[in-house]
Amino acid sequence: xxxxxxxxxxxxxxxxxxxxxxxxxxxxxxxxxxxxxxxxxxxxxxxxxxxxxxxxxxxxxxxxxxxxxxxxxxxxxxxxxxxxxxxxxxxxxxxxxxxxxxxxxxxxxxxxxxxxxxxxxxxxxxxxxxxxxxxxxxxxxxxxxxxxxxxxxxxxxxxxxxxxxxxxxxxxxxxxxxxxxxxxxxxxxxxxxxxxxxxxxxxxxxxxxxxxxxxxxxxxxxxxxxxxxxxxxxxxxxxxxxxxxxxxxxxxxxxxxxxxxxxxxx
Ligand SMILES: Cc1cc2nc3c(=O)[nH]c(=O)nc-3n(C[C@H](O)[C@H](O)[C@H](O)COP(=O)(O)OP(=O)(O)OC[C@H]3O[C@@H](n4cnc5c(N)ncnc54)[C@H](O)[C@@H]3O)c2cc1C
Numbered sequence: 001x002x003x004x005x006x007x008x009x010x011x012x013x014x015x016x017x018x019x020x021x022x023x024x025x026x027x028x029x030x031x032x033x034x035x036x037x038x039x040x041x042x043x044x045x046x047x048x049x050x051x052x053x054x055x056x057x058x059x060x061x062x063x064x065x066x067x068x069x070x071x072x073x074x075x076x077x078x079x080x081x082x083x084x085x086x087x088x089x090x091x092x093x094x095x096x097x098x099x100x101x102x103x104x105x106x107x108x109x110x111x112x113x114x115x116x117x118x119x120x121x122x123x124x125x126x127x128x129x130x131x132x133x134x135x136x137x138x139x140x141x142x143x144x145x146x147x148x149x150x151x152x153x154x155x156x157x158x159x160x161x162x163x164x165x166x167x168x169x170x171x172x173x174x175x176x177x178x179x180x181x182x183x184x185x186x187x188x189x190x191x192x193x194x195x196x197x198x199x200x201x202x203x204x205x206x207x208x209x210x211x212x213x214x215x216x217x218x219x220x221x222x223x224x225x226x227x228x229x230x231x232x233x234x235x236x237x238x239x240x241x242x243x244x245x246x247x248x249x250x251x252x253x254x255x256x257x258x259x260x261x262x263x264x265x266x
Pocket of ligand 1 (some may be wrong): 037048050052053054055056066067068069070071072073074075076117120121226227228229230231232239251256
C-alpha cells in the first residue's frame, strides 16, 4: 500500500454524469489486483474532509484508471480536476476478487454482472480472467452490463475484447434486454453439473441482494464488491462495517469483495 501525490493524465466525461480519470501511478498499478480500490483525497481543502474510495478500473504498468459517477460534492469536485494536476492517493487497498485456479480441470464459467458504474472493477477483472484463460485454462467469460438507458451503457467495447459473450440490459429497453441486470442473470442461468459457475458482481446494494438470492437458488458462488461510506480506508476506524455470518467485517479491509453468501443484510 502506497500513499503518493500522483499526476492526473486525463479526466474526461464518457457518458452523462460519468468520468474516466487516468493517473500516473506506476508503484500502485504494479501492485494492483482486480477488486481493490484507491482512496483519493479529492482536493487540498477541508471540505470534503474525508477521502473517497474508487475501484481500480484498468491498469497499465505505469497508469491507473478510475471510472466514476458524479453523486455528490466529492465527485463533483473530482470531475473538475484537469490533466497535470496532482491528487493525493492511497492504494491499492482492500481484498480483490478470488480468481479461478489455473489447474482446475473443470471448466469455469465466470459471469460478470455490472449495474451502472459497478462496471468499474469488473473491467479489470475481465482482463485478468482473459489472461488466465490464455494460459489454457477452461474459462468462459460472460459479461452482463446493466444501465438505465442506452446512453448510459459503459465499457461495452472493452468487454467485447475480454469476454466470449456480452449482454446488455437497460431499464427502459432502449438497448438489449428490457429490465434489470439481475433479471437478465436469472434468465441466462441454467444448471450445468459439468461446469462450475461463478458470479462476480458490482453495483447498487439492491442488485447485490438480488444476486445473492439468485446464487442461492442455483447453488453457485457469487462474489460482490460492496459500497459503504469509507473513512480511514485502512481498517482503523471500523466505520465501514457490514454484518456477516462471522461477525462484523470492514468493507475497506476484509472487503470490499465478499462472498455474498456470508453477508447478512437485514
Ligand atoms: C470500495 C468502493 C469502491 C467504489 N468504487 C467506485 C467506482 O469505481 N466508481 C464510482 O463512481 N463510485 C465508486 N464508489 C462509490 C464512491 O466512493 C462514492 O460515489 C463517492 O464516495 C461519493 O462521494 P461524493 O462526495 O460525491 O458523494 P456524497 O453523497 O456527497 O458523499 C457521500 C455522502 O456520505 C457522506 N460521507 C462520505 N463518506 C463518509 C464517511 N466515511 N462517513 C460518514 N459519512 C460519509 C458525505 O458527507 C456525503 O453526505 C466506491 C465505493 C467503495 C466503498
